Amino acid sequence: MKIKIIEKFKQMDEREKKIYLRELLINNSLYIFLVAAIILIEIANPRFLSWPSIINIISLSAANLPIALGIAGAIILTGTDLSAGRIVGLVACVAAALLQSNDYLGKMFPSLSTMPIIVVLLIVLAIGALIGAINGFCTATFHLHPFIVTLSTQLIVYGGLLLFLMIGNNNGQSLSGLAPQYTNFIKGSFLSLGGTPIPNYVWYVLLITAVMWVVWNKTTFGKNMFAVGSNPDAANVSGVNVKRVIILVFMLAGILYAVTGFIEAARIGSNSANTGLNYELDAIAACVIGGVSFVGGTGRIGGVILGVVLLRLIFVGLTFLGIDANMQYIIKGLIILIACAIDMRKYLVRK
DSSP: OHHHHHHHHHHSOHHHHHHHHHHHHHHTHHHHHHHHHHHHHHHHOGGGGSHHHHHHHHHHHHHHHHHHHHHHHHHHTTOOOTTHHHHHHHHHHHHHHHTBOTTOTTOSSTTSOOOOHHHHHHHHHHHHHHHHHHHHHHHHHSOOOHHHHHHHHHHHHHHHHHHHTTSTTOTTOOBOOBOHHHHHHHHOOSEEETTEEEOHHHHHHHHHHHHHHHHHHHSHHHHHHHHHHHOHHHHHHTTOOHHHHHHHHHHHHHHHHHHHHHHHHHHHSOBOTTTTTTHHHHHHHHHHHTTOOTTSSOOOHHHHHHHHHHHHHHHHHHHHTTOOHHHHHHHHHHHHHHHHHHHHHHHHHHO
16 A cells, blocks of 8 residues: 555656645644654653653553543544543442442442442443443434534433432542452553553453454444444445444443443542543544544544554643643643644545
């Protein structure tokens, strides 16, 4: 493929070459800016790319990757999912409540023994799948835009989370005191790099990502997802059950949000109504940076991974430079805006 592009470039006249290089520069300008920013941060603070910092970036990227993969599916369908962060928060709090240590004085359900990890995992996956299925059903059946559907679901889930935190002896307090077997399962480590341990959940996320790559690229469901995102009417004429595909995409997204919440509960150790707040913004930003197009039907697993890692590199770098956390929201918003503008320009040029 690269050889063909080089040969095609050689055959162009000077004017065509200038236009081609200009378009290439514009289309990849965000990547160029991000890489340049990373280099400048490393120059300003050489500890930025030290082994402990690299492991921290990898760990943070892994924690955010499942939710980004879930939202990527919704974007491929020319939609989005604003409920993702709140689903993460609900799932994290449910997992934390069911996996608190038996001897913890602030246990939410004192009469309930710490449940097996696999049982709690299946429960939270079912919660995520159910909410995702509701999002998909409302989108597909009532022909509502996912923005409206997931905005509504976001509020409903958040209200449900607030009610859940008032149950038992908790009275709205943060959930902590997690069982050691749960935190070790997520945050424990059997491998170190440069003397810094790599958390177990990094390997779980790598496995999930590999499964998602197979689903997107090697299954009929994946092909149908891209077909519906490109042109739902044409996909319907071709025999694709569009409604079923939409529901399954959002259900799968819900499962991935649940995975994120299950990991996040143990990773942060203390879970409240604010857990998961604005997580969907980071995920959407990572997707658009990684080339998942809002015009639908375009996206790659590798692009999502690249977007998540680049975004995390930038925000860890900003922390190293001492940039105010509130200022980081402004930078995050600008990155999303610029990435979407570049994506739309690509679409208009192709059209």
